[in-house]
Amino acid sequence: MNHRVLCGILLAGCLSACNLFESREQRTQKLVDAEIQTINFNEVDQFPLFDDCQETEDKTVQRRCFEETLLMHLSMTLQNFEFRSQASLKDTLHIDFKVDAQGVISITSVEQHPAIVEANPEFERIVTGSLRSLPRLQPALKRGIPVATRFRLPLVLQTDE
Structure with a gap:
């Protein structure tokens, strides 16, 4: 037993x-x-960075630097562009961007405003063309690996009649 x-x-x-x-x-x-x-796949460890942005800063500062640099570049490009409008215009358009894993930035969509599109059919082409002269961009990182990211930025447009 x-x-x-x-x-x-x-x-x-x-x-x-x-x-x-x-x-x-x-x-x-x-x-x-x-x-x-x-792993949270909706967040990156490091935002896309232009040469002027510091990779040692926290993510909030990195994102702000990326967005401010991009908006400043677009503002300077559009400063020379003469908007035509039937009436005085003050509006905010949203532009959706993609930064791929190689750091190449492209516009995925531009919010359409009928008055702007009708009077300025070349607007989207001007915005898209301005990306060619952007400073060098490093892609976002997730766990040290370059990843694609998407952003939506507001662009305030104001014209005087």
Whole structure:
């Protein structure tokens, strides 16, 4: 009877220790799966950066530097552009941008305002063309890996009749 008890204990111990027989690949995959669950894919560790922006700053400062540099560049480009309008215009348009994993920036959409489009059909082309003269841009990083990001920036337009 002692022999049966001993075999039963050994069998129970072997069954409860199945993890000992788990392959290295299976353990690694479990660790990877657990790590992936902790990653927030909606946030980056570092925003896209122009040369004037500091990568040692926190994310809020990085984002503000990126947005301010981009808006300043667009403002300077549009400063030379003469908007035509039937009436005085003060409006905010939203421009959606994408910065790819190589740091190339492109416009994905420009909010359409009927009065601006009708009187200034070349507006979107001017905005898109201004991106060619932007300073060099480093892509956003997630865990040290370059990733694509999307941004929406407001552009305030004001004309005097």
